[in-house]
Amino acid sequence: MDKNLPKTYAPKEFEDRIYQTWEDSGAFHADVNSEKTPYTIVMPPPNITGQLHMGHALDHTIQDVLTRWKRMAGFDALWLPGTDHASIATEVRVADKLRVEEGITKEELGREEFLKRAWAWKETYGGKITEQCRKLGDSCDWKRERFTMDEGCNRAVTEFFVQLYEKGMIYKGNRIINWCPSCGTSLSDAEVEHDDKKGKYYYIRYPGSDGGPGLVVATSRPETMFGDVAVAVNPDDARYRDLIGKTVILPLIDREIPVIADPYPDMEKGTGAVKITPAHDPNDFEVGCRHDLPSPSCIEEDATMNDLAGKYSGLDRYACRKAWIADLDAAGFLEKIEEMVIPIGECYRCHDVVEPMLSEQWFVHMDELAKPAIAAVEKGEVRFVPARFEKIYLHWLEEIRDWCISRQLWWGHRIPAYYCQDCGEMTVARKQPDVCPACRSSQIVQDEDVLDTWFSSALWTFSTLGWPERTEDLARYHPTDVLVTGYDIIFFWVVRMVFSAYAMMDEEPFRYVYVHGLVRDGDGRKMSKSLGNGVDPLEIIDQYGADALRFMLSTGISPGNDLRFTMDRLESCRNFANKLWNASRFVIMNLNEGGDSTLYAPGAPLPDELTLADRWILDRIRQAVIEATANMEKFELALAGQKVYELIWNEYCDWYIELVKTRLYGDDEADKERVRRILVRGLREMLSLLHPFMPFITEEIWSHLPGSDMLLIRAAWPKAEALPADPAATRQMELAMDIIRSIRNIRAEAEAQPSQKLRVLLVAETAVLNNIRLCETHIRDLGNVVDIHYLNDKTEVPEAVMTGVVDQVEIFVPLDDLIDFKAEAVRLEKESGRLSGEINRLGIKLANTAFTSKAPAAVVQAERDKLDKYQEMLDKVAERLLLVRQKLENETRSDI
């Protein structure tokens, strides 16, 4: 038999050891040959850019709670871990490191050498991340750990690309894309963040070629004028009708451009005349296409002006803007400047202002791919929790435009397109061709670009299970059951996983998407590096233990909503762990060391004889099992956790342990053994219910219970049927508890010492009294009462008493010298007021025939019962109040 627990709860002493035990035991490993039903979650792969933050801790805690719960509930639970190469983010980090540590740029280092550095980075940080997962207690299957750039994922990415290309869903085209000058790459629409910024509209005159006044255009980006090829006006716009077909002159540039009619200009906006710059604006590009206009670029990839900008060539776009406007103004072409709020697109990684640019890139056609992804949610094959995210998802997919997937980066999956250097033929293939299929030349080079990092994570649910091979894992574990992720990456990732799975697997990637919010700091601000308000989960674990952190993260949430991280809440969770620790210590230290440990083993039969308190706590646990399980099924983890918290603290610790102490310290050996068995049984059920939330402490305590022949992680989730239902015991126990509370209240109000033993008189009908007699020892023990008198009427009740009323029972506590009748009167008045209020409310309700005729009979009856009960109580309180008042009057008189 194990020794008792150490005196203080010190999670650091056992968390790492427990984790090692789990991992060594193989409990995390899902068995492809298992008879059990599979349950699968794939971990959203953390970026290898750094270390885990509080958002990961939240994300992982939810997944681990679900995984551990399902594992206990009899499923073959697979939580598949992995990491993401995070193309652009990692490349920026590695380049920064190069600059800082070696003072060189990635270009100076060269592609091949740079990739070596990136792989070294991956080894370091990838390893750190998996270590952190272990600290959190993640019960994931490390034998199946994956990386988005491992061999299998690479194969999957190539296969995906080639198949889409062959179906005509991937194409290379010259289009307007989002360009991040500072990252030096194109971005997808999802990677651009829009923000309203203060800006200016510049009203600039384009004089007519015929010497006429021409027209005025408004622009927020005057530096793009060098790329202007036309001015468009709405054909219905009377102001410009005469100018259509004529030309105007670009001021100072002295280039003639036509005025064209196009439905695009909105007559209400600006001046109604729009400068057309096809190379730097997607709308203008379309207008340009419609009118067969050229599309000259004037801004380079590094956001400097090119030769088209004449004397401004080489200037940064904003420097150019400033000089150009000054020159226009000096020459009299600047009509006015208007302050405006302008939506600006920024790179989601570096927040540089994105420049729309004409560029040749690879794109995925979205129209066809989006259809099954939309249908999936509409038909309910994929469901969001909470459901409101379905609308957001659908809206985004319905408006989706083609996905730009090529990136001008090195770290990532290189596009499997090959070019013949002799004839220029392009081949898209799974392997580099030896010779050009067109001209047989062997001078073949691969496309320089890599793929959007989300292109590989889109395949995550099936690439990690072996696709494109038809593996047993893939057959068994796909589609996965739940995807757990933050609402901030629904567009980046969730949407793309859904359409990718339908395209390649012809099925949904997961059945549920559990969406959680962001972790914010105590002031509600988003945790971020730049604000420096981030809290490191590892430091928290070090100080408070992983269980406290996990409990805070899993019970402080409601699906889809953000969560504030406060030390107060963390401490209260740690205190809860401490409470459980001490209660368990109490139980273990009271066990019979020489006893038969099979009586304490999981699943051991309950004793034949059960006391009222035993039946009560078993019924309460049973109820908690039912409710917590129902909550878990509905993804209401926080409610489930809260129920278990209340069961452990408010019922098991506060009442049951206190109720059984006298039995435990008594001489009846058989009864002592019965109590111990119930204590252990109850504790085991509670440890099981709590284990998904607080795995470490529950496993540690479990291991100290005699008869624990297997790890808690493998134990069965509690079943309500295994526990006796006993609502009658619960009702009776609750009456006893109310009486005890009432006595304690009287004691406190009278300012009697807690140690002072009280005498109590209980007045009620005989039947009620007989019921109470069954709880007499409890009332004595917990009310600290020496003597209980049962009476049918009040004739023998002395005058100097304080009173309480619980249901049909009147409680009198004689406290001769301690009674302050004034205070007693105030107390009774308060009680009387409360009861009168209730009676009044119920009376009105029951007098209303609309209520009595339309409300369900059970509801009406319940209200009647309540009214009777309160009326009875009020009568007693009023009677007593009258007596106390008389007493006060007498005192006043005698004072006179």
Next chain:
RNA sequence: GGGCGCAUAGCUCAGCUGGGAGAGCACUUGCCUUACAAGCAAGGGGUCAUAGGUUCAAGUCCUAUUGCGCCCACCA
């Protein structure tokens, strides 16, 4: 321009299908009672943002308003 969320005790937040307002922290009072002061016991504190509506019954459903926050949107 479109959409969404939040508004409940001093603070942070629960409250799932409508049927007597909850938790944690903070506060007051009394307790180092042999599991636990990271604790025990007893308390105080809320016209559930505002205005309408549906209903026998609304914190809960509907509409509008106000305030805060978020997302989407091709920067004339």
